[in-house]
Amino acid sequence: MKYYLISGEASGDLHGAGLVEELHRQDETASVRAWGGEKIEAAGADLVRHYRDLAFMGFLEVAKNIKTILNNLRFCKQDILEFDPDALVLIDYPGFNMRIARWASKMEIPVMYYISPQVWAWNVKRVFKLKRDVKRLFVILPFEKEFFASFGMDVHYVGHPLKNVIDEYRHSHPSTHTGEQTVALLPGSRRQEITQMLPVFINVALQHTGYQFRIARAPAIETSFYTQFIPPNAANIRMNDGNTYALLNQAIAAITTSGTATLETALFRVPQVVCYKGNRISFELAKRLVRVPFISLVNLIAGREVVRELIQSDLHEQSLNREFSEILTGSKRDEQVRAYELIHEKLTHHGSPPEEVAKEIIHYLESR
Numbered sequence: 308m309k310y311y312l313i314s315g316e317a318s319g320d321l322h323g324a325g326l327v328e329e330l331h332r333q334d335e336t337a338s339v340r341a342w343g344g345e346k347i348e349a350a351g352a353d354l355v356r357h358y359r360d361l362a363f364m365g366f367l368e369v370a371k372n373i374k375t376i377l378n379n380l381r382f383c384k385q386d387i388l389e390f391d392p393d394a395l396v397l398i399d400y401p402g403f404n405m406r407i408a409r410w411a412s413k414m415e416i417p418v419m420y421y422i423s424p425q426v427w428a429w430n431v432k433r434v435f436k437l438k439r440d441v442k443r444l445f446v447i448l449p450f451e452k453e454f455f456a457s458f459g460m461d462v463h464y465v466g467h468p469l470k471n472v473i474d475e476y477r478h479s480h481p482s483t484h485t486g487e488q489t490v491a492l493l494p495g496s497r498r499q500e501i502t503q504m505l506p507v508f509i510n511v512a513l514q515h516t517g518y519q520f521r522i523a524r525a526p527a528i529e530t531s532f533y534t535q536f537i538p539p540n541a542a543n544i545r546m547n548d549g550n551t552y553a554l555l556n557q558a559i560a561a562i563t564t565s566g567t568a569t570l571e572t573a574l575f576r577v578p579q580v581v582c583y584k585g586n587r588i589s590f591e592l593a594k595r596l597v598r599v600p601f602i603s604l605v606n607l608i609a610g611r612e613v614v615r616e617l618i619q620s621d622l623h624e625q626s627l628n629r630e631f632s633e634i635l636t637g638s639k640r641d642e643q644v645r646a647y648e649l650i651h652e653k654l655t656h657h658g659s660p661p662e663e664v665a666k667e668i669i670h671y672l673e674s675r
Contacts, residue, residue: 308334308672311392312341312352313383313407315361315400317496317525318567320344322422322468323398325661327352333665340390342383345526355386359527361403376403384410393672398422405436412440417672421445421664423462427454434458443671445664448608449653465663466656469567473574476552488518491547491554491577495564496525498532503584504564505536510624511562511631512544518635521547521554523568560634562627569614570604573650578634578643580627581605581616608653613646615639 310330314323324346330337331351341352342361348354361379380403387395387407394417397404401424408418420441426433427450434455437444444462446452452464492512494504505522512520520543522533530546537544547554551568555561555575563569565583572579581603601607605614615630633639 308336308393308669309338309340309390310394310396310668311387311390312339312343312347312396312398313400313404314341314343314347314398315358315403317344317358317527319398319400319422320346320358322661323347324350325468325472326396326421326664329661329665330668334669340386340392357527379403380406383407387411387416392416394419394668396421396668399424405433408440409436417442419443419445419668422447423451423455427451434460443667445667447660463663463667464656465660466658467570467654468660469570470574470651470654471659473552473571477556477575480553480556482556489554489558490515490518490520491558491561491572492520492522493551493561493563493568493572494522495566496527498528499585500564501528501533504582505533507582507622507624507627508562509536509538509541509544511628513538513541514628516543518543520544523547523551523554560631562631565602565616567604570608573605573614573647576644576647578640579614580630580634581614582622582627583616583618584622585619605650608650609646613643613650
């Protein structure tokens with residue numbers, strides 16, 4: 308059978324890769340065409356567009372790039388028609404994917420959604436669009452199943468794919484803490500995020516010369532984009548030589564941009580401060596729509612503040628330095644690590660999420 312996947316971010320590329328591998332494993336005839344990145348391509352998909360060309364963050368940024376987005380939508384629809392897939396599989400990336408879902412549903416192409424849009428966070432009315440356009444919805448957060456069920460949707464909770472991936476990594480790579488006091492800096496996966504976050508992260512790092520700060524590079528962004536922000540005399544700040552998981556496996560603390568990285572950091576049991584700053588107009592618009600008390604996955608899963616969130620005007624050198632110092636040596640450090648264990652338990656789910664999703668998709672198609 309033929310499968311068309313669309314992911315628009317680094318996290319979607321990671322989760323999509325696992326699904327592509329499972330589709331090939333469970334369906335020997337599988338042909339997969341996808342939007343994503345190196346991981347999805349390496350897993351066996353024919354890569355159509357790279358996510359680095361799709362990542363527009365915030366209302367204002369979307370407005371500025373509306374022509375490119377509309378061109379991508381037109382191209383995507385035409386490419387889907389030419390490929391003629393048995394199923395369209397969407398992975399997160401709701402601004403783009405929900406528009407494609409509406410179109411595909413009208414074209415009678417079965418739509419599967421893996422990693423649901425966070426409609427519970429803002430614009431709850433979108434749940435009715437998902438109910439109308441999506442044949443199978445796969446959710447990865449424990450509270451999402453109950454939320455969608457309250458709207459009469461039959462959803463599949465498959466567990467969070469990051470938990471299995473990180474559990475396996477930690478099992479095969481025993482913690483590598485050395486005499487070096489390493490701190491991970493995770494400034495995001497988009498250029499806009501990095502430009503906003505990294506200068507503040509670096510200013511704080513320069514005040515802690517007894518620690519070695521390592522910047523995690525997003526796969527789709529060149530090293531030179533990061534190094535332009537590092538002062539020549541910053542002897543304790545370097546780019547990370549290797550993957551982010553290797554860095555987190557040896558880190559004693561982290562400063563993290565809100566996103567998937569906050570949960571990855573928690574699953575590695577690394578104390579962290581979570582940061583976010585975006586375009587002011589985009590932030591003010593978003594603030595009026597958001598319906599949840601936290602922005603980090605860690606706090607949302609825990610249902611309380613586990614990690615400190617410094618958002619927009621609260622994020623500056625003084626506030627970040629204060630909160631960072633607390634997780635280095637203060638009581639917050641031990642409190643976070645204890646809370647991480649509870650989050651780990653909440654996310655425990657038997658089986659492999661990609662395996663379960665692939666099985667359900669194939670079963671649906673074979674039963675039609």
